[in-house]
Amino acid sequence: MKKLVLTGAAGRLGSYLRAPLAAMCDEFVSTDLRESVQDLAPNETYVKADLADLDAMVALLEGADMVIHFGAIGDEAPFETLLGPNFIGAYNIWEAAYRNGVRRVVYASSIHAVGMHRKTESIGIDAAHRPDTFYGLAKCFAEDLASLYWDKRGVESVCMRILSCAQVSNSRAVGSWLSYDDLIHLVERAITTQITGFSIVYGVSDNDRAPVDNSGARHLGYRPKDNAERYAKEIFAADGPLDPHDPANTHHGGAFSAVELGNSGVAQMKLNAEDTGKS
Amino acid sequence: MKKLVLTGAAGRLGSYLRAPLAAMCDEFVSTDLRESVQDLAPNETYVKADLADLDAMVALLEGADMVIHFGAIGDEAPFETLLGPNFIGAYNIWEAAYRNGVRRVVYASSIHAVGMHRKTESIGIDAAHRPDTFYGLAKCFAEDLASLYWDKRGVESVCMRILSCAQVSNSRAVGSWLSYDDLIHLVERAITTQITGFSIVYGVSDNDRAPVDNSGARHLGYRPKDNAERYAKEIFAADGPLDPHDPANTHHGGAFSAVELGNSGVAQMKLNAEDTGKS
């Protein structure tokens, strides 16, 4: 692998990925809106750039083998707020990849693309889109974009529907947790798998209570190792019994399944109690 | 029904719908980008307005029971060209519907949301999104938006995936034709069905060779009457044998399945040979 590009490199998850990605290639380019980032790897170049700027993205991806696309607003927000970074930004990445002959987009999709399904119904990678927020709607959009660019232009994609990659601090996370180690493993598999075409996979650790089914994505070889069950007893005790009729408890999207559309204030409040820094 | 609003009223399909819709309500509002339209019904008001203008849409839908949303660019085009009318325009319609308490959006979706499936595989209303163009991608986006507004805000939708509503002029249309009468019948059912929640239905006539399956949408009571088979012999003779490896022949999207993304020129050329005025 000669060159990899990571978007959203200054974000919470992006920060964790910089070092492992740098170790996988000759030349590593990280990018985000911030002026600079700390602790550059020897082969890393950081570029400040706006996802909503197609020309910048085309320049950024020149000569890249793959782009790992984690850049976006990581919270529910009004549609107008997400339009630039989350919708147009996604288009710009796939289009820039195509124009540069980049082989694959490894994409941080999210459970929120299908967050309105119920957790008592285990969902596979073929679950119908059922977004829980504008944030989730942008993930649906990007997945359909990925399908289109594969079918019509031969750009491969791996859409990793991350459940919740943060400390395990509430009942939902006992099922939905993706550890940082498993995140890195997943991204590594998404990159090294020889052929992916258009693939979807859930990003979740090997939790006893993980409510999703990756059996349709065997070709990616994703085998997580961590398990949030060790936190279950303490967290369940702290949370106490939950209302079985509140979508925040019953649906895959958790707090996102219950929040008012566009309401980043309420979402953030619930997120604080939930898993701080939703992918 | 007190008030209905039709977008895209000056378009080819919109023009056919104005009279029947006017007959179904007390107050009928038609809208498009054009300055005016001919032959207003007695209860019809035409309003020039831009779908991409949210305030205009909110004003337009005030007091409406339902909106019939046919407005959009009706051809493949660069993403940037479709962004305003087809993507943002869709958001504006659902958001304006929500703000005004409009019960339902009856939406002209399209087979191009799933156009990269093969016609030898009959697809139902639960077929995974597999857009064939940016045009189809916008249909996917609007369907997911419809799902979201139903789940989170209680706005109902009927997404009518129209196959091809035009004269039967090529081999594909022998299967994909939606007659104008059946279109009107379908829209009428989408409006009068008491409860639709979030529903999808294919818009196609009762063609012998119609390659899609509406059995999941029985509650809508759509029963088309026309059948393109009467044109089959002549058209097949005119077309001669078709290449079984050309996506334009094998995939549900027809010419759209083969066209280069964003290429409205090539698309239009193929459309001329196909069914002139694709929904």
Place this chain on the structure above:
Amino acid sequence: MKKLVLTGAAGRLGSYLRAPLAAMCDEFVSTDLRESVQDLAPNETYVKADLADLDAMVALLEGADMVIHFGAIGDEAPFETLLGPNFIGAYNIWEAAYRNGVRRVVYASSIHAVGMHRKTESIGIDAAHRPDTFYGLAKCFAEDLASLYWDKRGVESVCMRILSCAQVSNSRAVGSWLSYDDLIHLVERAITTQITGFSIVYGVSDNDRAPVDNSGARHLGYRPKDNAERYAKEIFAADGPLDPHDPANTHHGGAFSAVELGNSGVAQMKLNAEDTGKS
């Protein structure tokens, strides 16, 4: 066919079936709790008997080819009230059939065995049990009993899940109506089909908006002819718009899907407004 037995012969649906059944066999026995019924056919014998009395049922079915089992309380009621006629009564019929070598039980099951599914999801004959009432629970019980007696004792059954067999007087019935003629046709097919094993079929007319799928029961040859669509316009106008979040409107069971368990008072009230005399 030498001998047929009809239970529930004095009930609303049973009354309609007496004459056609009498015409299909040499000896016709009708039974119910009432002392007598009017207008006996020449080959008809009426026997007052209690479904909850196994000995009586065994005596009644002696020498019968088939039993058409419509006897039961036809309304929601407390479990204790339904236990005798609807649960034990069903057991008695299958057991009496077995002891007498009766070939088949043609059973008036009901949509209420699966009434908590949503009407926007068309259900087939393989839909999971999801009863809406104790009344529906008794139908589930009898269907499972039918499965058991076929698998272990070779007694055939046709479980006809009747939707609503009464005049079309509300919005739900526009989809759920089973006309009397189609009921008679369905019972006739359930009897004359050479081999049925354990079969399930929905009892509904050929309504445009019939929300269920009989494609898994092709071997029975049920082809209804009536269509409630002719009542749609008037009824929808009378009902006005319906609340899309009320289970009475959204679920297959209609009023039964919303009524309190065991509450025959409320159920009856809703039934009056709905379809008076639910199977």
Place this chain on the structure above:
Amino acid sequence: MKKLVLTGAAGRLGSYLRAPLAAMCDEFVSTDLRESVQDLAPNETYVKADLADLDAMVALLEGADMVIHFGAIGDEAPFETLLGPNFIGAYNIWEAAYRNGVRRVVYASSIHAVGMHRKTESIGIDAAHRPDTFYGLAKCFAEDLASLYWDKRGVESVCMRILSCAQVSNSRAVGSWLSYDDLIHLVERAITTQITGFSIVYGVSDNDRAPVDNSGARHLGYRPKDNAERYAKEIFAADGPLDPHDPANTHHGGAFSAVELGNSGVAQMKLNAEDTGKS
């Protein structure tokens, strides 16, 4: 259509097809093992040839647009007996088609490829192979051959799984009948459909009790018109009640489902009682 070739032209079904096929093309070649056939159409050439002779088949198909392959032993028989005409013969047809650039093989497959499924379970075109005889095994073989030649060599096929094309003379045929008119219609559709790739379709009339599901083959536009129901009453009375545990009654293959493998004697005896002249 310039040239069509029909194998099995002297057989019962082949004889019915000669005239309609001759009318569909400029040059019609019919072939069988017999020395000659009667009533040649003006554009028809009859060639005596052995299916088991590859060179003969290659010569026969030269310049043909399509081959309609009905030639085979039409009865159960020992494997060794069927090996030449039914297995090797099928290979020779597809191979000869490939070598000559013939576009499509229209193949008389049979319900006996899936005859061990139960009739109370309606089967679609995606039912797993479950042959009931060596005869049915040869149909499975030819279908897999058809799949292979499409995937690897681009030769199209339509595998018509004929149920029973003969007079309606027993209970099974009330469901399984394919009238001669519907057979001709089916073959015509299999020929004229523009693109078929590898397609499967059941050959059965529009019988009320037809136990198979063609909804996966909509693209072929097969719409049968005849219905064996008109014979039901008389035949059921003649047959009397059937044993519900005899595979001949319960399985799709009828008598073939019960016959000993290779036993053409027993099979013929049962066939006499059944539908004389099984496809």
Place this chain on the structure above:
Amino acid sequence: MKKLVLTGAAGRLGSYLRAPLAAMCDEFVSTDLRESVQDLAPNETYVKADLADLDAMVALLEGADMVIHFGAIGDEAPFETLLGPNFIGAYNIWEAAYRNGVRRVVYASSIHAVGMHRKTESIGIDAAHRPDTFYGLAKCFAEDLASLYWDKRGVESVCMRILSCAQVSNSRAVGSWLSYDDLIHLVERAITTQITGFSIVYGVSDNDRAPVDNSGARHLGYRPKDNAERYAKEIFAADGPLDPHDPANTHHGGAFSAVELGNSGVAQMKLNAEDTGKS
């Protein structure tokens, strides 16, 4: 957890559960038909009570958080014998739970609810009811009751379809064994899972040859640890080859799949040879 109630506490499985359940709550109530049980835990109260007595059950469940319902006749028996404890008893538990605001019923369902499916067909939690005995029919009834009380009254349930919880003493048990440790683990997960709604899960250890699929119940986090494979060689040698056409060998229900309905004598005899003390 303040208060848990266990029915069937003097039964074989109930006896194993008393200590672990007592350790999970402040107040533990155990109940059965026997006068008393040995070795009460410090926080345990034993109450003699009859499941068929609704008032007794209502009194028993007062203030309980959950009820673990293992009480029933644990063998095939005539329907009349099972009616009180297994059918009415189940109703009484759910009704008493509802009246007392008990959150959840953890129910000892059984493989015998689906025992007439074949073991060569792996079944998931969505397998259709197919009871093998009256005993299994009662399990079907209780599962449907559980579905009803969740849908209409918000009482949660976990229906644990136990395969065979006893020493591994025959060939079937090599696949169907549920160890006592895994039973305790399963019950613990059924209690501690935050939201269950209406859930079904198979109770079976991590046997190499376990013939059922719990992938639809991931949210419960059930991860068994034991494996009956260590007994396989010895038991297979002792049993010798089995008849592949005996339902006792081929169907999920084992001996129950072959026993005459209601025949507790024969069943017991077979059970002795099988796994003594069927759940």
Place this chain on the structure above:
Amino acid sequence: MKKLVLTGAAGRLGSYLRAPLAAMCDEFVSTDLRESVQDLAPNETYVKADLADLDAMVALLEGADMVIHFGAIGDEAPFETLLGPNFIGAYNIWEAAYRNGVRRVVYASSIHAVGMHRKTESIGIDAAHRPDTFYGLAKCFAEDLASLYWDKRGVESVCMRILSCAQVSNSRAVGSWLSYDDLIHLVERAITTQITGFSIVYGVSDNDRAPVDNSGARHLGYRPKDNAERYAKEIFAADGPLDPHDPANTHHGGAFSAVELGNSGVAQMKLNAEDTGKS
């Protein structure tokens, strides 16, 4: 187990199986076309015999409990070349088994029976036949034969669809590898499972990237232990990026999915680069 027979005993895989099979029975017969084999086990008899000779096979299987059928040409070849050993040979084995009352055929089927499915679509044991070569077509034929002999004659079968059993020497094998130890384990399970009826199972190790799903074959208890992932890094580096539009890379059959039919030369060349000695 008194007597086992192994065909193809001199082949690559057969050679590995001789010792373990000899250890499982009193009398072990190995057979192949070669004059003799080395290192006979004490209870082993080697018999030179031709699969295409039915009488020889009938003699060979006399008194056998089971036959392990690995004999066939292990490469793509012209149909005529495979006809004897791979097609007729398979028939002879099942027929000889039937005539001798042999209980079960344990058969070396192959992924090439379904090799034209895509690896990004994980396939289960119910995947439709989709052969990639004449070699794969013979596997389809034998599987259907196995189905037939079970349904009609009670001969059991386990069809092991081996992916690739050889050293891990290319990218495909990282997913498709079956280690020799796992092969032996699989064969052992296929033999010792008490009841198999007609069963299919994929023969693949516990590779992270194994692209097939054995969850429908739980009753066989196959639990592989090896994992080719340890070779992944080195092999992927050696292979470099692969063309995502070459069937050799994208389809389950690997090189077989891309090779010309019948072309053993090209196939061998690709096999050399792949996994040398395809099952």
